[in-house]
Amino acid sequence: MQDIQTMAVPASEQILRNPGTWALFIDIDGTLLDMAPAPDAVVVPPAVVRILAELARTFDGAVALSTGRQVRDADRLFAPLQLTTCGVHGTEARIVPGGEVMALVPQAPPALVEAVIEVARIAPGVLVEQKGAGVAVHYRNALEARALLEHELARIVGRFARFALRPGRRVLEIIPEGYSKGTALAWLMRSAPFQGRRPVMIGDDAGDQPALSAAEQDGGFGLKVAGEHFSLAQSDFDSISHVRSWLAALAGLPPDVVGRG
Secondary structure, three states: OOOOOOOOOOOHHHHHHOHHHEEEEEOOEOOOEOOOOOHHHOOOOHHHHHHHHHHHHHOOOOEEEEOOOOHHHHHHHHOOOOOEEEEOOOOEEEOOOOOOOEEOOOOOOHHHHHHHHHHHHHOOOOEEEEEOOEEEEEOOOOHHHHHHHHHHHHHHHHHOOOEEEEEEOOEEEEEEOOOOHHHHHHHHOOOOOOOOOEEEEEEOOHHHHHHHHHHHHOOOEEEEEOOOOOOHHHOOEOOHHHHHHHHHHHOOOOHHHHHHO
16 A cells, blocks of 8 residues: 655554554544535536545445434435444444444434524524534524524523533534444444454544544544644644545555546
8 A cells, every 4th residue: 555645643553554454433524525515516526426435445445434413414415425424423323334224312302403493593694504413503604593593592402301402613513412423433433344443543622532532542543634623733634635645545546546537
């Protein structure tokens, strides 16, 4: 395989020596893909789909997407590829690539969703995204509204048992308590082909932190991407393009594959 150039990532040499002992967990937005004005406006370079497909072969299927998006949304982005995916912060999952998506908790109560929609009218540009078990409020086009939105959403969460408010990258999400990308990682690590391997989680924001910590606690690595949440000094990757280049090298692809689009 290729040498991995760029910033020093502690896990790289160990993984390259024996990929069969490792499992990869990869966040999507802010890690694999650049942010966009709306979640459905992100651009997926063809090279990213190729990199993910080659990684799945290199790691004998022990590659999972770990995302705040719904699984069906991830499938749309990376079509025709369908990897093992944990969606909506561990509240839904597909273990077998291309298989059935399992809802691990019931859908969010309609009254909660309606209350969130009403709060989102605080400022123009705020977008509400219903995600089955959770609800996301995107304020990327209304940054000045963040503090007020967070206050009002916290009040809503206080009215509904067993829900928590979690910040992300220009998003505030209401998710069932007890579920996170960390619980999703731990759950998948008990199933083939992940079982018995060491996990590597790559993420960029607060929603990824539980999985970054879980990977380290399970003998693996939590690798951070610099951005709004992690400073450059805290991070293992300085950019999304760096993540893509690093993953391409793990998959044994030529260094210029990322630059091809």
